[in-house]
Amino acid sequence: MTDVRGRLDRWGPLVLVVLLVAATGAVGAVVLGPPSGDAILDNVEQRYESAETVLGAATVTVENETMERTASVEYVAADGNNSRVTVTDADGRTVVVGSNGSVAWTYQPATGLTQTFDDETRVEELKARYDGRYADRMDRFTENVTVERTGTETVDGEAAYVLSIESENESITSTATLWVDRDDWTVLQSRVTSEKGTVTTQFTDTRFDVSVDESTFRAPDETGQLVDGADRERYDDFDAAQSATDLALPDLRDSYTFEGALVASYDGTATATAIYGTDAGTVYVGVTTGDEFAGAGDAEGGETVTIAGQDVTVASTQGGSIAYWTDDGTTTAVVTRGPPETAREVAETVLGA
CATH class of the missing domain: 3.40.1000 (Protein Transport Mog1p; Chain A)
Structure with a gap:
């Protein structure tokens, strides 16, 4: 029945993966044998950034000593800052969030309410809410990051490189692990651990350069049906x-x-x-x-x-x-x-x- 932007924290693992890829990607040298952690992240970055569209699904699990919560996510992103993400929690509550490059919007099918706002307004709201601390935290996390390839494992039948990612900044206490497909550089799984708990995201059915109709990202109108x-x-x-x-x-x-x-x-x-x-x-x-x-x-x-x-x-x-x-x-x-x-x-x- 209202502004459902508070549910946006469920997508933290997805955002973190993109952040880490963009922040730590480095030019990898051509070497014999397995590539370095930096080189693997560079390949991941190029794989995603070169695609006109990326879509897929993920299962996000948040757990600590007292609770465990799971949500399913379906997402699609395209050039021009076009995106749409559908999140459904274990109790069946669903929220859809999208952007067509000029406006962002939310839709909660159970209540029927939508909200549309321009990106500039949203940025100002975030700045006001975090009073500059959010941007500062991002700056500190993207500095002095180390990446290490720790081995290989199988994720859902796919051979994957395992990367350990840590910040050398003492004020950053969280660590991340990425599982990257050895053949096509797709992120298969991520895990972020901090003093608050662990967030594990398992990505499935990731596809690149699939044709996506522009209506997918269109802000909802008064009678639009966005979810079957x-x-x-x-x-x-x-x-x-x-x-x-x-x-x-x-x-x-x-x-x-x-x-x-x-x-x-x-x-x-x-x-x-x-x-x-x-x-x-x-x-x-x-x-x-x-x-x-x-x-x-x-x-x-x-x-x-x-x-x-x-x-x-x-x-x-x-x-x-x-x-x-x-x-x-x-x-x-x-x-x-x-x-x-x-x-x-x-x-x-x-x-x-």
Whole structure:
């Protein structure tokens, strides 16, 4: 029902692989015998950068002493900063993120909500959020990196070189291991280990220079169907939207300005979302039969408060804030671009507090 950019951290292993390849690729000399680690990375870099398109799938596993999570990823990238990535977690929650070179967008099929923003705006948001620390961390990680070929192994039946990658910067505590196909320089697997845990990414079905239609990267419109089996319809009239769903659409028209509604369904989950204009900006208030918001409070340090006798989780998100609660198998969520106080205030209106 909202800005789903917070899920972007699931793609960290993919980004890290690209970063390491670009940062540590060096011109490899022609030698007899197995190539050096630097030479292997140089071949990987050339393999990916010379392709007009790259597409494939991956399984990402994050684990530490207390938990293990797995997500499946499908991705396609093309010249001109065109990309599309679909991520589905173990519970079936799916998010699609794409860019056509001029705008980036997100789409969550279970809620039907999309968000489109230009790349410059996104960069400024990232700068503001990290206050310069993100860029500094990237600069430090790409300096003084050593690469060592440690042997060969078989990954999914394919012979692979094993590379160990470490930073000589003492402030960088993570290490990476890459498994690279010995025949075509495709990355078969990566593993990143730090004090927070281990992220393992196994790449499958990687293909290069496959023809990809431009519509793949097109930002979604109001009626676009981006994922097979996902239905989505927008309404300008509250009563028409309510008639289209069995869920009780939150009616806050006495308190806020009704701006539209979305009714969506995907993979057994039904969602109805009312969009309101408030003094604090646009607010999304929706109900869903799924668990799209499970763990949202834990991820951003949320707290549980009691409103009108109902336990409500209130939390910050990357794009603003959220307040949600579950009653009789249905979850109601308030999503805003403002602080948690805004989400809580609207939740109080929904619950009649």
